[in-house]
Amino acid sequence: MTREEKQLIRNSFEAIQDVAQPMVMLFYGKLFELDPSLRPLFKAPMKDQAAKLVATLQVAVDSLDNLEPLLPKLRNLGQQHADYGVLPRHYELVEQSLIWAITRALEGGCSPATRTAWQTLLRAISAEMIAGASVGEGLSVTAPRT
Numbered sequence: 001m002t003r004e005e006k007q008l009i010r011n012s013f014e015a016i017q018d019v020a021q022p023m024v025m026l027f028y029g030k031l032f033e034l035d036p037s038l039r040p041l042f043k044a045p046m047k048d049q050a051a052k053l054v055a056t057l058q059v060a061v062d063s064l065d066n067l068e069p070l071l072p073k074l075r076n077l078g079q080q081h082a083d084y085g086v087l088p089r090h091y092e093l094v095e096q097s098l099i100w101a102i103t104r105a106l107e108g109g110c111s112p113a114t115r116t117a118w119q120t121l122l123r124a125i126s127a128e129m130i131a132g133a134s135v136g137e138g139l140s141v142t143a144p145r146t
Contacts (some may be wrong), residue, residue: 001124005117006064012114013061016105020057024050027101034093041085060125067124074125075132082133091126098122 016023028046032039037099042049063070099118103110 001062001117001120004113005120008111008114008117009061009064009121012102012106012110012118013057015109016102019105020054021047021050023105024102026104027053027097030097030100031093034097035090038090039094058120062075064121071128074128075135078132079135081129086133088130088133091130095119095126096123100142 024048028042028050044052059070060067098114099122102118103115106114
């Protein structure tokens, strides 16, 4: 990722801090709208799930300048998600739903460049999580290095 993309992510994430929890609830609503079969994969109360996602996004934003230490954690998280029944095709729906929710939270303040920066970050995270889920299958997918 470029320095400009990282700054766009930081700025936009800071701008949505006050509405992060509601934004994540919008995300889950959109995700379940796109694929209702995903709803049963979430056993924890949605408020708890939303808090976990916000915390995970915060860690990713805080790690933008050095994602390397985060990669093993993302792979482990990917394996955990695979154990819950998450499939590689679900990650695209997650990206689509999260970008949609971020755009809504920014109330029109989401430029195409900001959207692209978030897509780049989310795709890198997804690639690492898919790699973690694929370890047992002998597959290897790696995220682009920043």
